[in-house]
Amino acid sequence: MHKTAVTKPTQTFVSFSILSLVYVLLSIGLPPVAATLKAYHLSATGYRVLVLLIALPVVAMWFAAFYGYAQLEQYAQTIKKTPDGKAFASIGRGLRWLAWGLPITSLAGNVLGGVAHEYPHFGSMAIIVTHYTSLIISVIAFTIINTGTRGLTDATGKQPSLAATRGLMVSFIFLAITYCYVTIRTVQTQAANPYQLPMWLILLTIVIPYLYAWLMGLLASYEISLYRRHIRGVFYKRALNLVAGGMGLTILSSIVLQYLTSSSPYLRRINLNWVLLIVFAVLMLYAAGFLLIAVGATKLKKIEEV
Amino acid sequence: MDHRTRLYDRVVRITHIYLGPAADRFIARQVQNHLGKEPEKLTVDDLVQLIDWIRVAVSLLTDDTEIVEEYVLQLQRLTYPEAEATGKRVSSDAG
Numbered sequence: 001m002h003k004t005a006v007t008k009p010t011q012t013f014v015s016f017s018i019l020s021l022v023y024v025l026l027s028i029g030l031p032p033v034a035a036t037l038k039a040y041h042l043s044a045t046g047y048r049v050l051v052l053l054i055a056l057p058v059v060a061m062w063f064a065a066f067y068g069y070a071q072l073e074q075y076a077q078t079i080k081k082t083p084d085g086k087a088f089a090s091i092g093r094g095l096r097w098l099a100w101g102l103p104i105t106s107l108a109g110n111v112l113g114g115v116a117h118e119y120p121h122f123g124s125m126a127i128i129v130t131h132y133t134s135l136i137i138s139v140i141a142f143t144i145i146n147t148g149t150r151g152l153t154d155a156t157g158k159q160p161s162l163a164a165t166r167g168l169m170v171s172f173i174f175l176a177i178t179y180c181y182v183t184i185r186t187v188q189t190q191a192a193n194p195y196q197l198p199m200w201l202i203l204l205t206i207v208i209p210y211l212y213a214w215l216m217g218l219l220a221s222y223e224i225s226l227y228r229r230h231i232r233g234v235f236y237k238r239a240l241n242l243v244a245g246g247m248g249l250t251i252l253s254s255i256v257l258q259y260l261t262s263s264s265p266y267l268r269r270i271n272l273n274w275v276l277l278i279v280f281a282v283l284m285l286y287a288a289g290f291l292l293i294a295v296g297a298t299k300l301k302k303i304e305e306v
Numbered sequence: 307m308d309h310r311t312r313l314y315d316r317v318v319r320i321t322h323i324y325l326g327p328a329a330d331r332f333i334a335r336q337v338q339n340h341l342g343k344e345p346e347k348l349t350v351d352d353l354v355q356l357i358d359w360i361r362v363a364v365s366l367l368t369d370d371t372e373i374v375e376e377y378v379l380q381l382q383r384l385t386y387p388e389a390e391a392t393g394k395r396v397s398s399d400a401g
Contacts, residue, residue, distance in 0.1 A: 079331070233322065233324055233326020235324055235326075235368060236328055237326060238368075303328045304332075306366050
């Protein structure tokens with residue numbers, strides 16, 4: 001048991017270091033994306049400097065994500081035989097998918113973009129694979145997280161209030177309609193279809209699964225907050241508040257990030273400075289969420305150790 | 307359910323206010339690790355020592371001494387049930 005507790009975080013951070021190094025090297029080494037150069041009037045060198053400036057905070061965010069999920073998984077390991085232990089283990093697994101999803105989608109995008117640069121006929125396939133990789137990870141991550149949060153609320157026996165259910169439905173309807181609008185407008189207004197798929201396939205296999213994933217994420221965010229409100233224990237609750245707050249922040253910023261990423265061709269109309277500012281703000285919130293999870297999970301783990 | 311088990315349950319019930327779902331595991335660990343006995347064999351005679359260990363353990367979780375003292379006070383009342391009725395504070399350090 002001790003061996004698992006010690007080696008697992010080490011393996012996590014070895015994986016993180018390798019992925020980060022490969023990402024930074026690929027970001028600098030691969031040829032620039034022609035569409036981005038054209039959209040933002042950048043030279044090849046300017047593009048690489050920009051990519052490096054973006055890559056470093058991105059890697060820092062990955063670190064926060066890996067650290068956050070590793071801490072929560074360690075806490076879940078200490079209480080693995082209890083019902084809430086199983087629920088926290090599920091949440092930890094879901095967060096692991098989210099954390100690993102960050103480097104996987106970035107690396108897939110870089111590698112496939114590089115291949116498409118050399119072999120232009122492969123371009124459509126590269127775009128399609130990148131979109132579906134991100135989507136599949138999101139669906140799996142949010143579904144597993146929601147399984148865990150449902151386990152926690154089942155343990156308290158509390159049901160969501162009518163007002164909260166309605167609020168959640170209204171938020172989701174707003175999210176769904178704006179996302180559909182942005183996606184349809186993007187496909188209709190761009191000269192080259194940014195998804196490289198027909199509209200019916202985009203709606204059926206990208207929009208609907210994303211909306212499902214985000215609904216799972218919103219539900220998970222609400223359920224962990226419901227659990228936090230109804231659970232007793234002054235010290236336990238203080239630590240749980242950090243985990244719940246962090247999860248809410250991580251899930252919501254992850255949804256915003258996926259929303260922005262999947263509508264990135266639409267964003268090219270906006271000034272580059274604004275795009276970078278928005279993306280960095282969301283990335284910082286995302287990282288802050290994972291750090292809150294890490295701090296809360298460390299406090300919860302300490303309760304189980306003293 | 308015998309008297310000893312009821313005492314353990316009362317300690318856990320008070321602890322639940324502070325440690326929530328971790329209460330049972332926390333008390334079982336204190337009894338096993340520091341008193342060297344099984345939780346169901348906890349007796350009133352063990353309480354003073356147990357409360358001291360709990361005070362040490364909980365102080366590692368928080369700097370909020372007020373809440374630690376409030377918790378300890380509630381546990382001390384179990385040592386002398388008659389004090390619970392009158393609201394009189396009983397110090398475990400007295401003995």
